[in-house]
Amino acid sequence: xxxxxxxxxxxxxxxxxxxxxxxxxxxxxxxxxxxxxxxxxxxxxxxxxxxxxxxxxxxxxxxxxxxxxxxxxxxxxxxxxxxxxxxxxxxxxxxxxxxxxxxxxxxxxxxxxxxxxxxxxxxxxxxxxxxxxxxxxxxxxxxxxxxxxxxxxxxxxxxxxxxxxxxxxxxxxxxxxxxxxxxxxxxxxxxxxxxxxxxxxxxxxxxxxxxxxxxxxxxxxxxxxxxxxxxxxxxxxxxxxxxxxxxxxxxxxxxxxxxxxxxxxxxxxxxxxxxxxxxxxxxxxxxxxxxxxxxxxxxxxxxxxxxxxxxxxxxxxxxxxxxxxxxxxxxxxxxxxxxxxxxxxxxxxxxxxxxxxxxxxxxxxxxxxxxxxxxxxxxxxxxxxxxxxxxxxxxxxxxxxxxxxxxxxxxxxxxxxxxxxxxxxxxxxxxxxxxxxxxxxxxxxxxxxxxxxxxxxxxxxxxxxxxxxxxxxxxxxxxxxxxxxxxxxxxxx
Amino acid sequence: xxxxxxxxxxxxxxxxxxxxxxxxxxxxxxxxxxxxxxxxxxxxxxxxxxxxxxxxxxxxxxxxxxxxxxxxxxxxxxxxxxxxxxxxxxxxxxxxxxxxxxxxxxxxxxxxxxxxx
Numbered sequence: 001x002x003x004x005x006x007x008x009x010x011x012x013x014x015x016x017x018x019x020x021x022x023x024x025x026x027x028x029x030x031x032x033x034x035x036x037x038x039x040x041x042x043x044x045x046x047x048x049x050x051x052x053x054x055x056x057x058x059x060x061x062x063x064x065x066x067x068x069x070x071x072x073x074x075x076x077x078x079x080x081x082x083x084x085x086x087x088x089x090x091x092x093x094x095x096x097x098x099x100x101x102x103x104x105x106x107x108x109x110x111x112x113x114x115x116x117x118x119x120x121x122x123x124x125x126x127x128x129x130x131x132x133x134x135x136x137x138x139x140x141x142x143x144x145x146x147x148x149x150x151x152x153x154x155x156x157x158x159x160x161x162x163x164x165x166x167x168x169x170x171x172x173x174x175x176x177x178x179x180x181x182x183x184x185x186x187x188x189x190x191x192x193x194x195x196x197x198x199x200x201x202x203x204x205x206x207x208x209x210x211x212x213x214x215x216x217x218x219x220x221x222x223x224x225x226x227x228x229x230x231x232x233x234x235x236x237x238x239x240x241x242x243x244x245x246x247x248x249x250x251x252x253x254x255x256x257x258x259x260x261x262x263x264x265x266x267x268x269x270x271x272x273x274x275x276x277x278x279x280x281x282x283x284x285x286x287x288x289x290x291x292x293x294x295x296x297x298x299x300x301x302x303x304x305x306x307x308x309x310x311x312x313x314x315x316x317x318x319x320x321x322x323x324x325x326x327x328x329x330x331x332x333x334x335x336x337x338x339x340x341x342x343x344x345x346x347x348x349x350x351x352x353x354x355x356x357x358x359x360x361x362x363x364x365x366x367x368x369x370x371x372x373x374x375x376x377x378x379x380x381x382x383x384x385x386x387x388x389x390x391x392x393x394x395x396x397x398x399x400x401x402x403x404x405x406x407x408x409x410x411x412x413x414x415x416x417x418x419x420x421x422x423x424x425x426x427x428x429x430x431x432x433x434x435x436x437x438x439x440x441x442x443x444x445x446x447x448x449x450x451x452x453x454x455x456x457x458x459x460x461x462x463x464x465x466x467x468x469x470x471x472x473x474x475x476x477x478x479x480x481x482x483x484x485x486x487x488x489x490x491x492x493x
Numbered sequence: 494x495x496x497x498x499x500x501x502x503x504x505x506x507x508x509x510x511x512x513x514x515x516x517x518x519x520x521x522x523x524x525x526x527x528x529x530x531x532x533x534x535x536x537x538x539x540x541x542x543x544x545x546x547x548x549x550x551x552x553x554x555x556x557x558x559x560x561x562x563x564x565x566x567x568x569x570x571x572x573x574x575x576x577x578x579x580x581x582x583x584x585x586x587x588x589x590x591x592x593x594x595x596x597x598x599x600x601x602x603x604x605x606x607x608x609x610x
Contacts, residue, residue: 160591
C-alpha cells in the first residue's frame with residue numbers, strides 16, 4: 001500500500017472528479033465527496049512528505065515500466081513540500097467552500113463546479129509529482145482547462161472575459177513549454193527529467209538547447225505570472241468565485257514556480273542556467289520591477305480582491321528574487337515563501353470571501369464599518385495582512401528575513417534596502433483596507449450585518465492562526481525548505 | 494542548398510509566427526482562437542517532422558526493413574491534439590458566453606462597455 005502512494009496521490013482526486021460530475025443535482029453529496037477526497041489527498045501528501053523529509057528520494061514506475069521508457073513519478077523534499085501546500089490548501093478550502101459556493105454558484109452547477117475543482121487539483125498534483133517532461137505539459141493543461149471553467153463561473157460577466165484572456169495567455173505559455181520540450185527531445189531522445197539531466201551536458205553548447213531553455217523559461221514564466229507576463233492574473237483572481245480565488249492564488253502560481261525551479265536546477269543544471277546563460281541578470285531586474293510596480297498599482301486599487309491580486313504578482317516577484325540570488329540561501333528563501341505566501345494569501349482571500357458572503361462585494365466603500373460588524377473576519381484580515389507585510393512573529397517575516405540575509409550575503413545591499421521599502425508599500429495597501437473597515441462609517445448604519453457563518457470563519461481563522469504559528473515557530477518550515485533547496489541543488493531526484 | 498532540405502522546419506516557423514501574430518493583433522475573440530490553433534498546429538508539425546527519418550517506415554518489425562520513423566513524437570502529438578481540441582472547445586464556449594453577456598465579440602467594444610459601468 002505504502003509504495004503505491006505516489007500513484008494514489010494523483011488518482012484520488014482524478015477519479016473522484018467524474019464521479020462527482022455524475023451526481024448532478026445532489027450538490028450536498030458532491031461537496032461531501034469532494035471534501036473527503038481532498039482530505040485523503042492531503043493525508044497522502046503528508047505521508048509522502050514524511051518519507052522524504054530526511055532527504056531520500058522515492059521513485060515510482062507508472063505501470064511497472066522502468067524509466068526512462070516508462071513514466072516515472074519521483075518525489076524528493078522539494079516536490080513533497082509543494083504537495084503538502086496543495087493538500088493543505090485544498091483540505092482547508094473545502095469546509096469554507098460549502099456555503100460560499102452555495103451562495104455564488106447556481107444549485108444545478110455545484111456538482112460540475114466541484115468536479116472542475118477536483119480536476120484542477122489533480123492537475124496541479126500531477127505537475128508536481130511527475131518526472132516526465134511531456135507529462136508536465138499534459139497536467140498543466142488539465143489543471144489550466146479546469147481553472148478556466150472555474151474562473152468563468154464567477155458572477156460578474158467580466159469573469160467570462162478574464163477566463164478567456166487567461167485561456168489565451170495560458171495556452172501560449174504551455175505551447176512554448178511544449179516547443180522547448182521538443183527541442184530537448186531532438187537533442188537527447190529522452191523525456192525523463194533525470195535522464196535529460198544526465199544527457200544534456202554533452203550537447204549543452206548548442207543553439208538548440210539554448211533555444212529550448214528560452215522557450216521553457218518564457219512559457220513557465222507566463223504560467224507563474226512573472227512581471228510583465230502577469231496580465232491575466234489580476235482579472236482572473238478578481239472575478240473568480242471566492243473559493244476559486246483562494247485555491248488558485250495559493251497553489252497555481254506556486255506549482256509553476258516549482259516547475260521553473262525543477263527545470264532550471266534539476267534539468268539544465270546550475271552551471272548552465274546561471275553561469276553560462278547568466279539567468280540571474282534576467283531574473284533580478286524582472287523580479288525587482290515585479291515587486292515594485294504591482295505593489296504601487298495595488299496601492300491605488302479600490303476593489304480589495306483586485307488589490308490582493310496585484311499583491312500576489314508582487315509576491316511572485318519576491319520568490320523569483322530569491323532564485324535570482326543564485327545561492328542556496330536565496331533558493332531556501334524562495335521555497336520558504338512558497339509555503340508562507342500560500343497560507344498568508346489564502347487566509348487573506350478567505351477573509352475577503354467572508355466579506356463577500358455578507359456584504360455582497362468588497363469595494364472599499366462597501367467595507368465601511370466592517371471592522372465593527374464583522375470583528376473576527378476583519379481581525380483575521382489584519383493579522384494575515386501583517387504577515388503579508390512581513391511584521392516579526394508572522395510567517396511573512398521569516399521569509400523576508402531570509403531574503404534579506406541572502407541579499408546581504410551576495411553583497412547586494414541596495415536590494416536589501418529596496419526590500420524594506422516595498423514592505424512599506426505593502427503596509428500602505430493593507431492600511432487602506434483597514435482604514436475603510438475600521439474608521440469609516442457605513443452609509444446605512446441601521447442595516448444589520450452579522451459576522452460570517454462559522455463554516456466560513458473557522459477555516460479563515462485556522463489559516464490566520466497558522467501564519468502566526470509558522471512565524472513564531474519557523475524552524476520547522478525553514479528546515480524543510482533547506483532540505484528542499486538541497487534536493488534541488490543536488491540535481492534531479 | 495542544405496537549408497532548403499529542411500523546408501518543413503521553415504514552414505513550422507512561418508506558421509508559428511503567423512498564428513502568434515494573429516493571437517496578439519486580432520481583436521475578434523474567434524479570430525484569436527483561430528490564431529491560437531494555427532500556433533499550436535505548427536508545434537504539432539514540428540514534432541512530427543522531428544520523428545521523420547529518410548526512407549523510414551512505420552515502426553512495425555518487417556523482414557528486410559532497417560529504418561523506422563520514431564513513433565514516440567507521434568504518440569505525444571496525438572495527446573497534444575486532444576488537449577488542443579479541448580482548449581478550442583473551452584475557448585469557443587467562453588466566446589459564446591461573452592456574446593450572450595455583451596452582445597459582441599470584438600475586444601474593443603467589450604472594454605468600452607465595461608468602462609461605462
